[in-house]
């Protein structure tokens with residue numbers, strides 16, 4: 001026995017674990033019925049294997065009046081069960097035991113209080129034979145009892161009679177559904193004494209054909225008579241073989257696993273698809289106003305360069321114009337997201353890109369989330385983002401079985417509400433990096449003021465000379481550069497130099513702005529791509545992974 005336990009155990013164990021794993025992974029994806037069915041099988045199997053495997057529980061099941069109780073008595077060698085003319089007769093299952101020592105817990109689990117030792121000593125040691133009520137009963141409790149025990153027993157002996165062997169109730173409700181259990185099934189055609197000899201074969205052939213149609217090819221079919229005892233020896237021998245093998249319990253559990261696994265999914269299911277970006281990053285960039293931000297980075301850089309390095313005489317005019325970056329509230333927040341300076345975080349800030357559209361208020365901690373003031377995504381842009389998300393889901397779900405495809409599509413959408421906020425936040429932080437002021441601005445600024453001071457000095461000097469001349473005072477000696485007096489050199493040279501420096505700086509700022517815009521564009525696309533990856537592709541990948549694990553577990557459960 002120990003040997004058998006070792007031989008059957010590990011494979012059944014691992015298949016059960018795999019079934020349970022598949023059921024857990026299918027939770028919320030596949031119909032609840034299939035998932036809980038698989039769990040119930042795993043639970044049942046777990047219990048059965050801890051109970052006596054030296055006993056084989058065989059149930060006599062069938063329609064009322066087919067002769068289950070008569071057969072039960074005949075096999076037991078004594079009248080244990082009432083056999084009646086009033087239908088239905090048997091209302092509660094009872095058990096006959098051959099060497100039933102140790103079968104108590106097994107019968108407790110089966111919830112069968114009526115137990116009797118069998119009188120016949122014709123082998124069958126270890127058999128626990130159950131006489132069931134009728135499966136087609138007018139009594140609901142009978143049918144429930146049959147259904148309950150058909151799920152639990154190790155071996156099913158279907159007792160049919162020549163009148164009712166083709167009943168749809170038997171074939172549709174039980175036999176066809178139990179096709180995977182053909183290894184633990186026998187069919188007994190009882191009451192053959194009521195048939196003329198020539199009809200027995202015909203009846204058996206017809207029964208065999210029906211069973212084949214039910215998917216039960218290979219199931220042994222025996223013709224017996226509980227009344228005359230015909231065929232009982234063969235039935236006993238067959239039962240004796242199964243009981244001696246002591247394998248029915250594990251064959252039954254294996255069939256249960258196969259059936260439960262089939263309800264979770266078909267074996268030829270497709271391998272999972274891929275989660276790919278497709279047009280998502282592009283759509284998110286458009287919706288987040290990336291082209292606008294990139295343009296503002298170039299313009300903003302030039303604007304600030306002029307303010308910082310322009311000719312001091314005219315640069316204030318530039319200050320009157322708005323700063324393109326500041327207008328979008330870029331570079332005005334701390335990296336943590338809190339606003340800096342004078343700009344309040346109001347409802348005028350960016351509110352939607354992607355599919356959300358709801359107004360974003362303070363964050364969960366009460367802190368104000370830094371936002372840009374890039375105009376909200378247009379309806380077209382929002383629709384493009386939604387389409388891109390759907391495309392990601394569709395592409396990944398292609399070839400997947402229905403419920404899993406739906407789960408993958410749902411995963412693609414699962415975090416889309418967060419997209420608008422997240423994308424805007426990375427736009428704010430990424431583009432803020434492009435607002436750093438180059439060091440040469442400061443140097444040029446100092447130079448500009450020096451040149452301006454020279455110009456001013458020249459002007460004052462000339463003004464002084466002009467005043468002295470006006471007052472007819474004697475002119476002090478005037479130093480010259482060549483023929484041009486110094487104050488004139490200072491005034492005109494300072495002015496020319498200031499304007500020239502301003503023009504050269506403007507040229508450099510123009511090139512610098514272009515370079516920054518290009519760099520920012522690249523950085524923004526990468527950062528926005530990462531957001532799409534985190535919020536759309538990652539959930540899809542997680543679902544695809546789940547499906548891959550599920551199919552792998554299901555394959556192991558079927559093995």
Ligand SMILES: Nc1nc2c(ncn2[C@@H]2O[C@H](COP(=O)(O)OP(=O)(O)OP(=O)(O)O)[C@@H](O)[C@H]2O)c(=O)[nH]1
Pocket residue numbers: 062063064065066067068069070071082083084085086087088089090091132133134190191192193194224225226227228
């Ligand atoms: N001729 C003949 N009659 C039989 C045979 N087996 C059973 N009967 C009769 O068929 C009737 C029903 O027999 P039961 O054993 O009570 O049938 P059952 O399947 O237990 O019926 P329920 O308990 O109502 O489900 C009784 O009158 C039996 O005597 C048989 O092999 N030949």
Ligand SMILES: [Mg+2]
Pocket residue numbers: 068069070081082083089090131132133
């Ligand atoms: Mg009966």
